[in-house]
Amino acid sequence: MITLKKALTLSTEELNKFKDELKAKIEANPELNAYIDVNNVGDGVPIAIKDNIQVKDWSVTSGSNILQGYIAPYNATVIDKLTNAGLSPFGRVNMDEFAMGSTTESSFYGKTLNPINADRVPGGSSGGSAAAVGAGLAIAALGSDTGGSIRQPAAFCGIVGMKPTYGRVSRYGLGAYASSLDQIGPMTQNVEDAAILYDIISGSDEKDSTNAGRDEKVTPNLNADRKLTIAVLPEYLKDASQDIKDAYAKAIEALKSAGHTIVEREMMDAKFDISAYYITATAEATTNLARYDGIRYGNRVDGKNLEDTFIQTRSNGFGDEVKRRILLGNFVLSSGYYEAYYVKAQKTRHIIKDNFERIFADVDLILSPVAPTVAPKFGELSKPMDMYLSDIYTISVNLAGLPALSLPISKNTDGMPVGLQLIAAAFDEQTLFDGSLSLETAINYQK
Incomplete structure (x- = not known):
């Protein structure tokens, strides 16, 4: 690739x-189920798109039954930025339903x-994006990260995944x-590609009220030789497997060999996270x-009246994990529990x-695990609490x-990739990419 x-x-x-060759390769490997569909349109460089990002005239469903039949009437800003830079959305890739999951098992597809x-x-919720890139069925992909949904599947599939500030x-x-x-x-396949794609999709946008309005680029100033102070977290690894601990030790030695200064710091107990x-x-x-609700768009199950239509549509349209999180969300927002929980x-x-800010007062980056283990087997995270705890890092x-980037460090004895992440202070993507490129160069990971 x-x-x-x-x-x-x-x-x-x-x-x-x-x-054309890429489409043929995708069609020859349907068992992976990374792509929901392929749309070979436009003349740009093909980029796989997670199924919760609007692409005009595409079916976009967030991996859910309730959005079957919905056709996006507009482009997400990132899609416009891709096409303006000579790239094109190529295919819709699989994901956990409404991005709620860590394994991509909850998808309608x-x-x-x-x-x-x-x-x-493959990890989740951007498991389709990670699997497509990891299998050589995509040059690069867009994912979304709410609690690790880019970095964790990237680590499980042996690729690079970056969550911006x-x-x-x-x-x-x-799709929120x-x-x-x-x-x-x-x-992406490597850190430099991640920097290139990040530069393309990032920047100001008046359509997004939460946008920071910043347009600085990192690729022109990438510098793997820049010497940084990097914090490591020995106590933070107590719940990690030996595979993760071994990769962490390897990464520390690689960073030292590249001339970086390593210091020890402490994070608060992850149970609070x-x-x-x-x-x-x-x-x-x-x-x-x-x-x-089935009224404005997407799937509808007609009931005896309006209220029953709402109930039947949502009961049949949402999967178990989405229903579970809706119930929990309503509980913590209810009048009797809002103060106690939310x-x-x-x-x-x-x-x-504040804890992060204290650490970044005198360090440039933090080296952290991405997940407690390598990619688990199907069914191992079938209990909701086990799945939730897999996001601990x-x-x-x-x-x-904050911005963070996951990259592959090593493989365990079963040949499964072990990824770690570097974390930077807010809006310091330049340092994040510089340090990540340096670590990638020092590790020289072989797929």
Whole structure:
């Protein structure tokens, strides 16, 4: 598979030939179930698009039954930015329903397989994006990250996944899960490609009220030789498997060999992250999903009256995990529990952000695990609590609105990739990409 950087130099004729070959390769590998459909349109470099990002005239369903039949009437801002830069949306890729999951098993279209080992999950919710890139069925892809949904599947599939600072990439046209947490980001074969795609999709957008209005680019100033101070978190790894601990030690040695300064720091107990995240995310999800009632768009199940139509449509249209999170969100927002749960979660979120700011007062980056284990086998995270705990290392980044990048470090004895993440201070994507490129160069990961 050619890199994004190389693809941007191809002629229109070369690109069209490549896209025909790519489509044939996708059609020859249906068992992976990474793509929902392929739309070979436009002359640009083909980019796979997660099924919750609006592409005009495409069916866009967020992996859900309730949105079957919906056709997007407009482009998300990131899609306009892609086409303006000579790229084109190529295919719609699978995801957990409404981005609620860590394995891509909750999709209406069925599960996506891990391209390294078909018995294991590709991660979620951007599992289709990660599997497509990991299998060589996409040059690059767009995913969305609410609590790790770009970085975790990237780690499980042996690719690079980057979650930008909140507000750096427009959310206009992204199907919302939790509005204060969601960010679209690049999923690529290497760090430089991630920087290129990040530069293309990021920047100001008047259509998004949460957009930060910043347009600085990182690719022109990429510098793998820049010496940084990087914090490591020995105590933070107590719940991680030996595979993760071994990769962490390898990464530390690689960073030292590249001339970076390594210092030890402490993070607050991740159990507080889990609690604050799932209260916040489910509360916001409850509000965002209230619009899906079968009246304005998508699937409808006609009932005896209007109320019954709402009930039947939502009961049949949403999957179990989405229903579970709607129920939890309504509970924490209810009058008797709002102060006890939601307000406390917001206070905890502020403490988490302050903790990061204290660390970044004298360090440039933080090295952290992405997940407690390598990609689990299908069914191993069937209990909701097990799935929620698998996000233990990623969700604090979203709660604090920080940028982070996952990249492959090593493989375990079963040949499964082990990814780690670097985390930067808010709006310091330049340092994040510089450090990530340096680590990637020092590790020299072989697929």
